[in-house]
Amino acid sequence: MTSRKRPNSDKSAKLNPHLPSKKVAKSVAKEAVPSAKISYSIVHAIPGRIRFRIPLLARDAEYINKIKSVMESDKRVINVRANPQAASIVINYKVGVTPDRQMREHLVSLIQNAQDLAAPKEVTIKSIVRATFDALINLIDSTRKINQARNVVVYRRFRTDIWERILFTSRSIIKKLKSATMFFLPNKRWRLYGNDEMKSQPLQLQAVSEGDAV
Known part of the structure; x- marks a missing residue:
């Protein structure tokens, strides 16, 4: 009887059963590649x-x-x-x-x-005042809806009572005041800082000149 010699690879596989196959080794190599850094x-x-x-x-x-x-x-x-x-x-x-x-x-x-990294946010005087006026207008609109719903329940129909007139007039005045204020306010900017080294300190504002603002 003639005996066939087995390839050396089979022998090595028997001696080292824990060696990964070529396909597994290739996949491990791909996963080990680090992510590309930003070139500079x-x-x-x-x-x-x-x-x-x-x-x-x-x-x-x-x-x-x-x-x-x-x-x-x-x-x-x-x-x-x-x-x-x-x-x-x-x-x-x-x-x-x-x-x-x-x-x-x-x-x-x-x-x-x-x-x-989280970039610091910029705020302006106009953005703060605009948000304040918008909050007032939203509050008035919500109050008007509540008052209108109450009138429908009480009088079985929509009724323009004294509160509706007051709220409607107040909303118109605030909108006009908002437009005038937005027109005259300067567009000065501040930058909000919230770095790790300042977590225990209150949020700080730093003025930014118009030339630095993009």
């Missing part, structure tokens, strides 16, 4: 000023807004200028507060994580 390069850097080239700036407007807002929320940053056409961003920061190398590493970290 430092174009120019001097103490207090650094310029990055980030290709993503040229094709993602939402990322531009996030990275600007997140960087501007840092008290060490003086101003931020983004140029989508050149895919670059220039950051001016305070000198002497943080070592340049450490500040550079911090900015690089913001570049990589800007999409996942």
Whole structure:
């Protein structure tokens, strides 16, 4: 009788039964690949000023807004200028507060994580006053509906009583006052900060000049 020799692979499989097959190994390799980071390069850097080239700036407007807002929320940053056409961003920061190398590493970290960070919100005087007037108008509308429903139940029909006249007149006055106030109010902005280092402190407001507002 002639004996057939089995391939070496079978022998190795017997000796090492726990070795993964080629297909399993390929799938594990695919899962082990880390997610792609945002590519960047430092174009120019001097103490207090650094310029990055980030290709993503040229094709993602939402990322531009996030990275600007997140960087501007840092008290060490003086101003931020983004140029989508050149895919670059220039950051001016305070000198002497943080070592340049450490500040550079911090900015690089913001570049990589800007999409996942919550950008600070901006509020204006107009937005606050508008919300106040809208709340009053909604309150009057709700009160009018309650009064109208009461009149239907009591008088079996819709009736314009003294409360309906008062509420209707008040609503008209508030709407006119809202329009006039919105026209004369300045468009000054504040930025709300809610960073981790300020969780135990009350929310702070910082004025933003018209030139910085985009």
